[in-house]
Amino acid sequence: MIIEHAVQIFAFVILTLMTLGGGLAVVTSRNLFHAALFLILSLAGAMGYYVLLDAGFLAVVQLLIYIGAISILILFSIMLTRGLMMPGQVQRNEQWWIAALVVFLTFVVLVVTMWQTVWPIADTEALRAPNIAIAQLGAALVGPYAIPFEVISALLLVALVGAIVLAREEGNQPARADAETGE
Amino acid sequence: MEALIDWLVTTFPPLSEGLARFIVYVLYSAILAFVAPVIIVVAYTYMERKVLARIQDRIGPNRAGPLGIFQGFADAIKMLTKEDVTPVCADRVVFNLAPILATIAAILVFAVLPVAPGVIGADLQAGILYVVAVGALSEVAALMAGWSSRNKFALLGAYRAVAQLIAYEIPIVLAILVVVMVAGSMQMSAIVAAQDVPFVLVLPVAFLIFLVASIAEIGRSPFDLLEAESEIVAGFHTEYSGMKFAFFFIGEYMHLFASAGIATTLFLGGWRGPFAGPDSWLGVLLGFIYFVIKTTAVIWVMMWVRGTLFRIRIDHLLDFAWKFLVPLGLILVVTVAVALKLPVIGTSGLRWVALLVANVVTALLMMLSVSILARRSRSAALREVAGVE
Amino acid sequence: MTLTQLLVLLLPELVLTLTALVVLGLDMIWRNGSWSQRFLLWIALIGSVILIAVTVLIWPLTGTGGLPIAFATGKDFGGDQVPMMALDPLALFFKLFTALVLILVLLASGDYVRVRIRFRGEFYALILFGGLAMMLSAAATNLLMIYLSLEFLSITSYLLTGYLREDERSTEGAVKYFVYGATASAVMLYGFSLLYGATGTLDLAGIATVLMGGMVPVHWLVYPALIMVLVGLGFKIALVPFHQWAPDAYEGAPTPVTAFLSVGPKAAGFAVLMRLLLTALPGFQLDWIAVLAGIAIVTMTLGNLVALWQSNVKRLLAYSSIAQAGYMLIGLVALAPEAQSWTTGLNGLLLYLLAYLFTNLGAFAVVIAVENHAGSAQLDAFAGLMRRNPFLAITMFLFLLSLIGIPPTAGFVGKLFVFGAAIQRQMIMLAVVGIVNSVISVYYYYAIMRQMFFGEAVDTSPFDEGPGLRVAVGVAAVMVLMMALYAEPFIRLASESVSLLAASF
Amino acid sequence: MAIPLPWWLTVAAALFAIGLYGVLSRRNAIGVLLGIELMLNAANINLVAFWRYITPQALTGQVFAIFVIGIAAAEAAAGLAIIISAYRRRRTVVVDELDTMRW
Incomplete structure (x- = not known):
């Protein structure tokens, strides 16, 4: 039990370094491409969190959609608009220090609240065995959550159609345009 | 795996089950990460060269070792010393x-x-x-x-x-x-x-x-x-x-x-x-x-x-994916789902038949529609070339 | 609830989804630019009309308490049966509201789309999906559903804003809208996650039960959550500290989209705001009323003051709509607990929204007509409109009167109820600021009137606005007058729609 | 569970703050989008942690997180399409250089 706890804490520390370190690099890196790669690192850290929190399926979804689709889309867009990444380009606006101040205050308020609150934590028996099978999640998605499930399919259709309309390159290369927005 | 763990625990009593499991998995990942790549690369490059050579009516690698089986190692050494x-x-x-x-x-x-x-x-x-x-x-x-x-x-x-x-x-x-x-x-x-x-x-x-x-x-x-x-x-x-x-x-x-x-x-x-x-x-x-x-x-x-x-060609490649494989896959998903839900299918034997039928029918329909579409676009292209309205 | 029952209750949503899909599908079959493409508009319109019919048809089903809409298949999910939406009078009101928005926007967009928009089928489909998202967010009673439908509405709006891809201002407005909007919804999501953590449930009524139960000392947590949620909704409604995107997006977007944006997301935002605050957080009323009152004052004042400097009518109406949102907010701030009084604040808000719907969409229809003809929406494009097209000029005059709030127009009724609620609640300050602002607004609305009636036009030839726009403007004008002269049914509709919320409060 | 709930929440709050800083300080629209993704992830960590500690028997938090990821995908697709379209027009995606319209 003790060893298990130690392993968990060790993993937590490593993952926190990945997530927060990656996150800091995302917002400070001068090179946008590097920032996007650090985003992948940070997302991978969050994926590890989900594993630690016994949400294995969510971790796979994070890898599949966030890292596999969204990050690639972002990397691709950065490459398509790469004209902007001339070396020496300032990536920070002039109000960055105001932003830093505001953000720091937000963070302090949030952390104080988080530690002051007495959370309605479930009893220990329930905490021990969350073990939710994927089949249960799937049944929930087409059961109680069927309505939002259908709505999000409509949303994805809208995003897809709209993205193709907006980003499609005119001319005689329809195939390439499809691929760009084919996410 | 589980059998191996059991065996380890019974043969070496000081090992606890957790430790045995740890050892087995570390060994397995080591094999996957270090041994498997070497074997796979060497074996399958050799195989690929031989197969391609046979198809192209050549002999393929034949110098390094008998039948050239050490060709892969020779390549590896070359690559690493570059x-x-x-x-x-x-x-x-x-x-x-x-x-x-x-x-x-x-x-x-x-x-x-x-x-x-x-x-x-x-x-x-x-x-x-x-x-x-x-x-x-x-x-x-x-x-x-x-x-x-x-x-x-x-x-x-x-x-x-x-x-x-x-x-x-x-x-x-x-x-x-x-x-x-x-x-x-x-x-x-x-x-x-x-x-x-x-x-x-x-x-x-x-x-x-x-x-x-x-x-x-x-x-x-x-x-x-x-x-x-x-x-x-x-x-x-x-x-x-x-x-x-x-x-x-x-x-x-x-x-x-x-x-x-x-x-x-x-x-x-x-x-x-x-x-x-x-x-x-x-x-x-x-x-x-x-x-x-x-x-x-x-x-x-x-x-x-x-x-x-x-x-x-690249555009054909993407067209093939988006306009043929994806629709085919989608239709297949639907027909298979229907076949699985057919009320008569209780026994597993019938079930397999139904699935096969669903597959074949899907493929035939898809081929048919593709050939019709292709013929239509081909004749349209021909008409355009010929300048006929 | 069986599947059939559920499908009946979801009929309005289904009708709209189906219409949008049919439009998309037919657009795919009919070649771009072919003659039959003009039917797409008709199909979209017919779908919206059916939507009204269906809504009226299922109205009697709601009963007094409203019906929760939850889906579960044959298997029993035990306690996991989660109601996602409600079919209550408020939801029905907004379904009707959505149908009206869609009909007016679609009617007004016909000629504009024919001339300037490349992908028409997709355009109509996106507008219809936007309407669907409006209805969903107004009916949602679950944080998941609220977040999902608001994002649905936002994403549709971003795409529609940037729809004129050849136009710099359109794409630029879309980028700004997207950047601000996505940030706001991320903040809102974080607030939602805190609410979920504090209560362990996503259901609005469930949240209220836990928070009111007082069993859990999580009250501190609600304040950051509340602020974050207000940030998100404030963006949708374009309340003042979060309004920066609105003028750019409104000016850049294709004008029919501007018309949609100025009414649709605003109404959806108000619907969610009402439901969220009144159902989930009634215990924190003192806190959010104070915050919202401040926001209302700032919003009215800033919107009106900046509108004074505008020379583009689209942009002018954008700022005016920010100010109008401020007036509407008074209704929510001044809500009166005693339900028997003639104005509960909430019914004022709904009346104001309804009046604003007809007035603003009518005004935008006139702008579209002028823009179709003159090619720009600058103030001087309106010069001499009285001589060139008296119908448009007179109706525009009516709409502007309504925006100011001068009787006998719909805007007057809305303002009367909203300000009345404020006075009733002894919030004299709010009412005074509102009235002063209405007086200020006369100045910039007058600028348009002056151009229309006394401006010297370069081109004085009369022009025709086309049948679609004529119907849209005419309907809007008639409704604006009707709401003032024959107000009783509208008032009853608004009061009944909020009765449940007001009672639960 | 070896790690108390507030630890997770603190990490999430930090990630949220970092993302917000990115949103407020970046000039490039894609950079802003990166910050937004961080904020969404912070909210997701919150949701999953709350699910694990507060309602482990129900699926609520996990399902919400799955939906958030799906919505984020739609949002990113739409947003990047808009950004690319703006880039084609203006050859820039720096937000404060997009200033055809003022006041």
Whole structure:
């Protein structure tokens, strides 16, 4: 039990370094491409969190959609608009220090609240065995959550159609345009 | 695996079960990460050269060792002793990271591959989904390599790679979905267990979609546009040499083996075969042999395809994915779902027949509509050429 | 609840989804630019009309308490049966509201789309999906559903804003809208996650039960959550500290889209705001009323002051709509607990929204007509409109009167109820600021009137606005007058729609 | 569970703050989008942690997180399409250089 706890804490520390370190690099890196790669690192850290929190399926979804689709889309867009990444380009606006101040205050308020609150934590028996099978999640998605499930399919259709309309390159290369927005 | 752990615990009493498990898994991952790549690369490059040579009416490697079987080692030594060049303008960190990521992405798939009865790195509930998800890492690797090289051919190669990988991921997922529906699980071991009849016999269309799309996923001919020498030198790894190129090379063959292994697991019954089973050492060994034989057969088909077909054009490639494979896959998913829900199907024998019928009908309808559409567009094009209204 | 029952209750949503899909599908079959493409508009319109019919048809089903809409298949999910939406009078009101928005926007967009928009089928489909998202967010009673439908509405709006891809201002407005909007919804999501953590449930009524139960000392947590949620909704409604995107998006977007944006997301935002605050957080009323009152004052004042400097009518109406949102907010701030009084604040808000719907869409229809003809929406494009097209000029005059709030127009009724509620609640300050602002607004609305009636036009030839626009403007004008002269049914509709919320409060 | 709930929440709050800083300080629209993704992830970590500690028997938090990821995908697709379209027009995606319209 003790060893298990130690392993968990060790993993937590490593993952926190990945997530927060990656996150800091995302917002400070001068090179946008590097920032996007650090985003992948940070997302991978969050994926590890989900594993630690016994949400294995969510971790796979994070890898599949966030890292596999969204990050690639972002990397691709950065490459398509790469004209902007001339070396020496300032990536920070002039109000960055105001932003830093505001953000720091937000963070302090949030952390104080988080530690002051007495959370309605479930009893220990329930905490021990969350073990939710994927089949249960799937049944929930087409059961109680069927309505939002259908709505999000409509949303994805809208995003897809709209993205193709907006980003499609005119001319005689329809195939390439499809691929760009084919996410 | 479990049997091995039990054996360790009983033979060496001081070992606790947790420790034994730890040792077994560390050993297994070490094998996957260090031994398997070498064997796979050496064996399958040799095989590929021989197969291609035979197809092209040549002898193939015949100098290093008897029948040239040490050719792979000779190549490896050559590659490792080459100068390791990094372009001056390259983005160094990303440039060096890309080949490693490419290899890791390929190796990670092996974690959920049931190579023998009971031998699997992690029998995840979402096993097959994990395979699809990990595939994304190789796209990231291709993008990183292409972008960091500061070379227009590399960049073009990366664009093509991502367009192609994304396009062909969807038919793969659809084919997998069909298998998952029939097997009723995404767990690799459960999928193998469900194949009393190898799925290739009842879901031939899904198998074909999967095979074609995986050939495209691993970027082999006739879909090797990512590195079409005559067009863009060597694609995203144009600037790589020596050790780093070796990593891409290893990654490619690991990927090849992994894809074939997944195809085997999903459609050919995995390790299943006469006398194979998790109960005895012999059964496990037999299962492993069956798995390797089936996988090699799939790989051989891929090499055969490579030796026979010519490379296709990039827009045709994408059209083929979006306008043929994806619709076919979608229709197949629907028909298979209907076939599974037919009220008369209680016994498993009837069930397989219904699935086969659904597959064949889908394929025929698709072929029919494609041929009609193609004829129409061809005659339209002809009319245009002839200047007839 | 069986599947059939559920489908009946979801009929309005289904009708709209189906219409949008049919439009998309037919657009795929009919070649771009072919003659039959003009039917797409008709199909979209017919779908919206059916939507009204269906809504009226299922109205009697709601009963007094409203019906929760939850889906579960044959298997029993035990305690996991999660109601996602409600079919209550408020939801029905907004379904009707959505149908009216869709009909007016579609009617007004016909000629504009024919001339300037490349992908027409997709355009109509996106507008219809936007309407669907409006209805969903107004009916949602679950944080998941609220977040999902608001994002649905936002994403549709971003895409529609950037629809003129050849136009710099359109794409630029879309980028700004997207950047601000996505940030706001991320902040809102974080607030939602805190609410979920504090109560362990996503259901609005469930949240209220836990928070009111007083069993859990999580009250501190609600304040950051509340602020974050207000940030998100404030963006949707374009309340003042979060309004920066609005002028750019409104000016850049294709004008029919501007018309939709100025009414649709605002109404959806108000619906969610009402439901969220009144159902989930009634215990924190003192806190959010104070915050919202401040926001209302700033919003009215800033919107009106900046509108004074505008020379583009689209942009002018954008700022005017920011100010109008401020007036509407008074209704929520001044809500009166005693339900028997003639104005509960909430019914004032709904009346104001309804009045604003007809007035603003009518005004935008006139702008579209002028823009179709003159090619720009600058103030001087309106010069001499009285001589060139008296119908448009007179109706525009009516709409502007209504925006100011001068009787006998719909805007007057809305303002009367909203300010009345404020006075009733002894919030004299709010009412005074509102009235002063209405007086200020006369100045810039007068600028348009002056151009129309006394401006010297370069081109004085009369022009025709086309049948679609004529119907849209005419309907809007008639409704604006009707709401003032024959107000009783509208008031009853608004009061009944909020009765449940007001009672639960 | 070896790690108390507030630890997770603190990490999530930090990630949220970092993302917000990115949103407020970046000039490039894609950079802003990166910050937004971080914020969404912070909210997701919150949701999953709350699910694990407060309602482990229900699926609520996990399902919400799955939906958030799906919505984020749609949002990123739409947003990047808009950004690319703006880039084609203006050759820039720096938000404060997009200033055709003022006041």
